[in-house]
């Protein structure tokens with residue numbers, strides 16, 4: 001017998017002690033068997049028992065087995081449930097199968113019958129888990145592919161505008177550092193850092209002339225440049241696993257006083273994560289050479305951002321983010337010294 005099957009947990013739910021005991025006797029050599037006498041006990045014990053297959057009596061006092069079957073299908077679609085019945089009717093059988101029962105057995109039953117259906121159910125479950133794993137692997141591969149493609153696109157933007165080279169990567173690293181120090185949970189940071197990485201992806205839709213113009217932009221050119229946050233949003237909108245990143249991409253140029261773009265959001269209406277990114281984005285822009293300015297020192301950049309509090313940046317949050325950026329700068333300086341010495 002398959003190793004996976006030997007350790008599988010089987011739960012028997014039947015109000016008849018005789019049925020519970022005989023199923024246990026038949027199955028115990030090949031499965032780890034738990035028995036319960038009511039649906040209420042089963043609802044309480046599910047998390048602890050973690051069944052991988054259930055034998056379920058249809059006719060029980062209080063809650064009907066079919067009702068429980070329906071609930072289980074909503075909770076978990078991969079546990080095979082085998083219905084037990086003494087008086088099968090066509091209607092009950094159809095209902096059980098429609099609710100997703102794997103099979104049904106009729107009392108009194110033969111041991112061989114029970115073992116055959118249990119093995120069949122277990123193989124079915126293993127097959128389903130393998131399918132789930134394949135789908136998950138495929139999803140990861142698609143995700144990985146998408147990020148590689150996005151990275152290539154961002155490199156293309158960087159190539160068009162040498163001044164922003166490495167900007168996306170630096171911003172996503174600093175964003176993740178700040179978010180962690182602000183106490184954001186790890187799984188959320190994992191997703192949002194892709195948003196930080198892709199925040200300027202919409203620049204792919206802005207012409208080279210505007211993107212790499214060495215002098216200041218005309219009103220019309222500025223209007224074109226401003227479209228990048230909305231274009232980025234539209235590029236990423238259809239991608240399901242990046243949904244949480246959309247506010248960052250769309251709103252990273254909103255300003256606290258409501259004069260930002262694309263939606264002129266004001267104050268607390270600006271999503272929290274987008275407010276963090278706007279500080280991080282500005283800090284990186286200020287501390288790297290750009291067409292319109294030479295790079296500023298860390299202290300000068302922080303001072304400029306502080307002056308923008310309540311105008312461009314959210315008050316308390318920006319103070320906090322700057323304190324964390326300061327720590328990040330100190331760590332990097334210490335590391336650089338370590339490398340030199």
Ligand SMILES: [Fe+2]
Pocket residue numbers: 199200228229252253
């Ligand atoms: Fe941007």
